Amino acid sequence: MTTIADTPKAAFHRTHRAEWIKLRSLRSTWYTLAGLFVAGLAVSALSMTSSANGYAGLSAAERLAWDPAGLSLVPYIIAQLIIGVLGTLVVTSEYATGLIQTSLAATPRRHRLLAAKAVLVAGVAVIAGEALMFASFFFGQAVLAAHDVPSAGLGDPGVFAAVAGGGLYLAAIALLATGLSVVLRSTAGALTTLVAVIFLAPALSATFPSWTRGLFDYWPTQGGAAVMATVPDPDFPHPWLNFGGMCLGVAALLAVAFVLFRRRDV
Amino acid sequence: MLLDMIEIRGLTKRYGHQTVVDDLSFTVEPGHVTGFLGPNGAGKSTTMKMILGLAAPTSGSVTVGGRRYSGLPVPLTEVGALLDAGAVHGSRKAYDHLLALAVSNGLPKRRVGEVLARTGLEGVAGKRTCGFSLGMRQRLGIAATLLGDPRVLIFDEPVNGLDPEGIRWIRDFMRSLAREGRAVLVSSHLMSEMALTADHLVVIGKGRLIADTGMTAFMRSRGEGTVLVRAAEPAVFSRHLTAAGATVRDGLEASIVVSGMASAEIGKLAAYHGVALAELTPQQPSLEDAFMDLTEDSVEFQGAGA
Numbered sequence: 001m002t003t004i005a006d007t008p009k010a011a012f013h014r015t016h017r018a019e020w021i022k023l024r025s026l027r028s029t030w031y032t033l034a035g036l037f038v039a040g041l042a043v044s045a046l047s048m049t050s051s052a053n054g055y056a057g058l059s060a061a062e063r064l065a066w067d068p069a070g071l072s073l074v075p076y077i078i079a080q081l082i083i084g085v086l087g088t089l090v091v092t093s094e095y096a097t098g099l100i101q102t103s104l105a106a107t108p109r110r111h112r113l114l115a116a117k118a119v120l121v122a123g124v125a126v127i128a129g130e131a132l133m134f135a136s137f138f139f140g141q142a143v144l145a146a147h148d149v150p151s152a153g154l155g156d157p158g159v160f161a162a163v164a165g166g167g168l169y170l171a172a173i174a175l176l177a178t179g180l181s182v183v184l185r186s187t188a189g190a191l192t193t194l195v196a197v198i199f200l201a202p203a204l205s206a207t208f209p210s211w212t213r214g215l216f217d218y219w220p221t222q223g224g225a226a227v228m229a230t231v232p233d234p235d236f237p238h239p240w241l242n243f244g245g246m247c248l249g250v251a252a253l254l255a256v257a258f259v260l261f262r263r264r265d266v
Numbered sequence: 267m268l269l270d271m272i273e274i275r276g277l278t279k280r281y282g283h284q285t286v287v288d289d290l291s292f293t294v295e296p297g298h299v300t301g302f303l304g305p306n307g308a309g310k311s312t313t314m315k316m317i318l319g320l321a322a323p324t325s326g327s328v329t330v331g332g333r334r335y336s337g338l339p340v341p342l343t344e345v346g347a348l349l350d351a352g353a354v355h356g357s358r359k360a361y362d363h364l365l366a367l368a369v370s371n372g373l374p375k376r377r378v379g380e381v382l383a384r385t386g387l388e389g390v391a392g393k394r395t396c397g398f399s400l401g402m403r404q405r406l407g408i409a410a411t412l413l414g415d416p417r418v419l420i421f422d423e424p425v426n427g428l429d430p431e432g433i434r435w436i437r438d439f440m441r442s443l444a445r446e447g448r449a450v451l452v453s454s455h456l457m458s459e460m461a462l463t464a465d466h467l468v469v470i471g472k473g474r475l476i477a478d479t480g481m482t483a484f485m486r487s488r489g490e491g492t493v494l495v496r497a498a499e500p501a502v503f504s505r506h507l508t509a510a511g512a513t514v515r516d517g518l519e520a521s522i523v524v525s526g527m528a529s530a531e532i533g534k535l536a537a538y539h540g541v542a543l544a545e546l547t548p549q550q551p552s553l554e555d556a557f558m559d560l561t562e563d564s565v566e567f568q569g570a571g572a
Contacts, residue, residue, distance in 0.1 A: 011372070018370035025362035026355065098353030101320055102410065105347050106370045108319045108336040265321040 015107050015116040023090060023120060032089070033128055036082045040075040040132045041139060047074050048140045052147035067231040068152040069159045072140025073166045076228060077221065079132055080173040084194045086128075087121045087177030092187040101266055110262050114182065118254060121178045122171055129170030137163045158230040165227030169243065173198065173220060176250045182257035218245030270296035270417040270449050272317060276326035279312050279473075286312045288473035289326070294451045296417065299444045301464030301481075302453040305561050309473035310453040311349065314422050317451075318347050330418055342371040346411025347420040351403040356396030360387060360406055363395065368413050381409040401432035408439065418449045425459055437463050457557035471561040484556070493524045493532055496545035503541050510535055521545070 023029050051071050058066070094100040107113045137154070144151035152159050176197070181190040202221045205212070217223035217236070224246030226239035236242050272294035279287040287309040294300045304310050315321040317328050319335040330338065330345055338344050354363055364378045382388050385405040390398070395406060404424060411419055421440070425433045440463050444450050454460050460467065460481075467484050469477040477484060497503040500522050504514045512527035524532055529548045536543050 014372050015370050018366045021362060021366040021369055022355075022358070025358050025366070027357055093355060097355050098350050099355055101315075101318075101349055102353055102367070103370075104320055105318045105345075105349075106342055106367050108338065108341055263322075265315070 012112055012116065015112050016119060018106075019090075019113075019116045019120045023124070026089075026093075028089060028093075029086065032082060032086050036079055036086075036128060037132060037135070039082060040079045040136055043075040043078050044072060044136045044140050045143065048072060048143040049147075052144050052149045055147070055149045065231050066150060067229055068141060068144055068150060069137060069156070069162050070229040070231065072137045072144075072152075073133060073162065073228040075136050076133070076166050076170060076225065079129070079170055080198055080220065081195065083125050083129060083170050083174045084177035084198070085191065087125065087174035088181045088187055088190045088194070090117050090121055091178055091181035092185065092190055095185045096187060104266055111258060114258055114261050118175060118178055121174050125171040125174035126167060129174075130164065130167030132170070133163050133166035136166075152230070156230070162228050162230045165240075165243065169220075169225060169227060169246075172224075172243075172247050172250050175254060176220070179250065179253035179257045182261050183253070218242055218249060220246060270331060270447075272328070272330050272418060272420075272449065272451060273332075274313070274317070274326070274328045277313065277316060277323055277328055278325045279309070279316060279321065280324045286473050287316070287323075290470065290473065290475055291326075292468045292475060292478045294418070294449050294468075295466070296449040297444055297447050298466045299440050299450045299452060299464045300466045300468060301460035302451055302468050302470070303457060303460055303557065304453075304455065304470040304476075306455050308455075308470050308561075310455075310470065311422055312473075313470075314347070314349060314420055314451075314453065317420060318345070318349075320349075340371050340414065342367065342373065342414030342416065344414070344416050345418045345420065346414065346416040348404075348407040348411050348424065349420075349422045351400065351407040351424075354395045354403065354406065357394055359392055359394055360398075360409075361391040363406065364410055364413065367410055371414055373413055377413050377415075381412045384412060385409040400427050401429065401435075404428060404432065404436065408436075416448070419443055419451070421450070421452045423453055423455070425454070425456075433459075457554045469557070469560055476560050485550070491525075492549045493527070493529045494521055494545060494547040494549055495524055495532060495543065496521045497536065498542050498544070503536065503539070506535060506539050506541070507532065523549075 048071065055063075055066070094103060103113060104110060141151040141153075154160055154163070177190060177194050180193050181187075184190045184193065198220045202216070202219060205216050205219075205222065223236050223239075223242035226233055226236035227243045229236075229239065233239070274293070275291050277287055277290040278285065290309075290313060302310055302313070312321060316323050317330070317335060328335070335341065335345065360382070361378060364381065365375065368375065368377050379388070379391075382391050385408055387402065387405055387409060390402065395403065398406065408421075408424075411421075424436050424440075428436065437459075440450055440452055444465070452460075452463060465481050467477060467479055467481055468475070494517060495503070500516075500520055504522055507514050507522075507524055507527065510527070510531075512532070513525045515523050517523040529546050533543070533546055
């Protein structure tokens with residue numbers, strides 16, 4: 001009956017491709033990604049230089065806990081905020097402009113639209129996150145080597161897992177931001193909440209009641225980020241378990257986001 | 267032609283205690299421009315959102331071609347809707363905006379070029395929409411509605427804020443879409459605009475249906491109008507008219523306004539009494555008057571003395 005559509009079906013991959021066109025056609029996307037690398041590598045340069053200079057003054061015990069790979073992944077702290085901005089804008093820019101109405105009129109199956117957005121965010125964040133973590137690792141080790149301080153190779157025990165884990169961690173944070181954005185429907189609200197989750201709560205964790213301690217084992221910037229260490233941390237003996245717990249939390253938030261996105265009027 | 271119709275049955279939307287749309291039923295048929303008319307806050311936009319599945323009805327149903335909007339397999343090939351021309355991302359180029367929409371429904375890329383040409387936007391396809399005038403944004407929004415060559419088109423207040431040239435372009439465009447056999451639903455709070463565009467009228471006030479009728483039938487049903495008369499001795503002729511059963515009131519500049527009698531009868535009466543008439547003009551009730559009469563009880567926020 002229709003002569004215009006290639007086939008009379010609007011499938012998931014089409015929604016996904018449309019979301020990619022929307023994302024790539026905004027300059028803010030590319031500025032954000034450029035900012036991710038500039039800020040990430042700048043932090044890497046600063047922190048690695050300072051670590052390398054401090055190595056001479058370390059005690060024997062501290063030298064035993066020297067984690068060159070983990071140190072070079074420290075830029076994740078700033079990177080998670082920037083990648084969170086990306087995960088936020090994919091959703092909130094549509095609410096801010098009213099474009100969400102047009103998008104939902106074109107794709108009235110709401111779960112499909114949100115799934116396409118989430119898959120896109122995950123994909124872009126995993127690629128950008130891994131690229132940044134590997135770049136930061138190699139760059140950081142080069143700085144250490146230049147200072148004649150012990151550095152790590154990708155083949156050393158646990159190193160590859162830590163670096164790759166850093167990229168996965170960033171992707172999980174991007175999805176956390178996307179989930180928050182769907183629930184809050186505003187850029188400012190989502191980003192403020194994200195900052196509270198990844199920076200404020202960990203910073204204030206010592207003042208929280210002791211029963212919340214268990215939660216922080218799986219919290220971003222806390223237990224969730226333990227995968228990036230290559231020297232065993234007595235607090236987190238099984239770091240991938242902590243990271244898995246954080247991912248479950250993100251998945252739960254996304255589940256709430258899907259329910260709300262389906263139910264709410266636009 | 268059931269496939270091309272919007273059918274609204276007992277549609278109701280409540281937000282808390284406020285009923286925005288109240289048991290509304292009407293049909294939008296192909297080949298016509300249906301004017302969806304009502305004062306601001308009457309529930310027009312909410313109704314349109316419910317047609318598109320953007321808002322969920324509290325009760326009642328709305329279908330396009332017999333199906334709920336959310337069940338349409340390729341919605342853009344069946345319904346094109348423009349609710350808000352401002353709803354574009356200003357930093358996205360017009361071409362990319364349309365391309366993303368086309369791709370989401372599996373429409374070929376060439377459609378983007380075609381709708382840009384039909385709306386006269388080829389020249390600005392590669393421009394970011396933040397630099398667009400309101401009229402250009404309206405055109406871009408209309409281009410988006412045409413991507414899938416749909417049989418049903420929905421526009422919410424499309425001429426709001428446009429200059430006369432833009433208004434005329436949109437008006438002609440709606441007419442041509444209806445001539446092509448499409449069902450066109452256009453909302454407005456301006457009766458005069460609808461008089462030039464629509465051939466069917468659905469009037470609502472406070473969410474309720476007030477009238478659902480053809481434009482000409484609507485005009486006729488709003489009374490016969492009055493006749494403006496200028497005579498050499500208006501006072502004398504007024505007495506004759508009143509005696510013959512007409513109602514007379516004084517008009518501007520010594521004219522009299524006669525109701526309850528057709529102009530032909532007034533002319534005969536003047537001839538019979540030997541009264542010379544300087545003017546005898548039948549006056550149609552203005553659509554605006556008719557609209558105000560209809561909706562005066564249902565205006566949401568009424569000014570004092572209105």
